[in-house]
Amino acid sequence: MLFGLDGVEVGLLIVFLSLFAGILSGFPVAFAIPGAGVFAFAIIAYLDASGILVHQAIDTASQGYRDLLASGVHPDAVSHFRYPDLPTVAVPVFERGWEVAMDRNISFIVNRMNERVFAGQSIETLLAVLMFVMMGITLERSKIANDLLTTMARVFGPLPGGLAVSVVVVGAFLAASTGIVGATVVTMGLLSLPTMLRAGYSPELSTGVIA
Structure with missing residues (x-):
């Protein structure tokens, strides 16, 4: 004792x-x-x-x-x-x-x-991670993501940092629909990081909002 x-x-x-x-x-x-x-x-x-x-x-x-x-x-x-x-x-x-x-x-x-x-390589559910990453690349290269986030930023335009707010909202929808944290983070990084950097956001704030 x-x-x-x-x-x-x-x-x-x-x-x-x-x-x-x-x-x-x-x-x-x-x-x-x-x-x-x-x-x-x-x-x-x-x-x-x-x-x-x-x-x-x-x-x-x-x-x-x-x-x-x-x-x-x-x-x-x-x-x-x-x-x-x-x-x-x-x-x-x-x-x-x-x-x-x-x-x-x-x-x-x-x-x-x-x-x-x-x-883990034999678990078919984990294929969703690769599919969502591919989806993020496709949306980013086709400029659809840029248009989506720009439109969302206009909706939240009256708020300070409207683009950052739109990234959070889109990320919440993606997280609810996928349920896979890694896939959502990678997808949101591919979708929103280039757009936020082009809009003048700092890399620190952009990556923090996405995370």
Whole structure:
């Protein structure tokens, strides 16, 4: 026990504080979040190996636990929160050591990468991304997108930044119709970025509005 808290509770606090510090560090989120996870895991593994973090698990060998199962309660439904009076026993946070936990996490990450990268190629739904990108290129090269955004800008003409407002409105319609974030962003970039740059908008404001 640490500060009177269970080892799992302390681990969750470490993960939260590491993530909070990683986001506030100024590093890109793509690096801050994985870095916070590695940093939190290292701290929890060190505290667990030192015997500081202890998890109060339900004693499955106790008579109270056996009586509860005999009454018809499923083992998966038994928890310390539902039955706080059950006897507990102190066990490490990582039951078989942090090495086994790290190996399982790495295996999980590799399997997820395999599903996303290799198995994802056989998902027919993802063909919609390519089709929408091709649609954006077609609309941009045929000048239809330029006419569409120019007309929309005239509708919102009385408002400051009417073209930017029209980009947001068109993007909302595309997002509702496609449901694919990547395809919508790429399509809106192809459609509206050249038009906004020609209208005198700065690249920073144009890309921010599109995003």
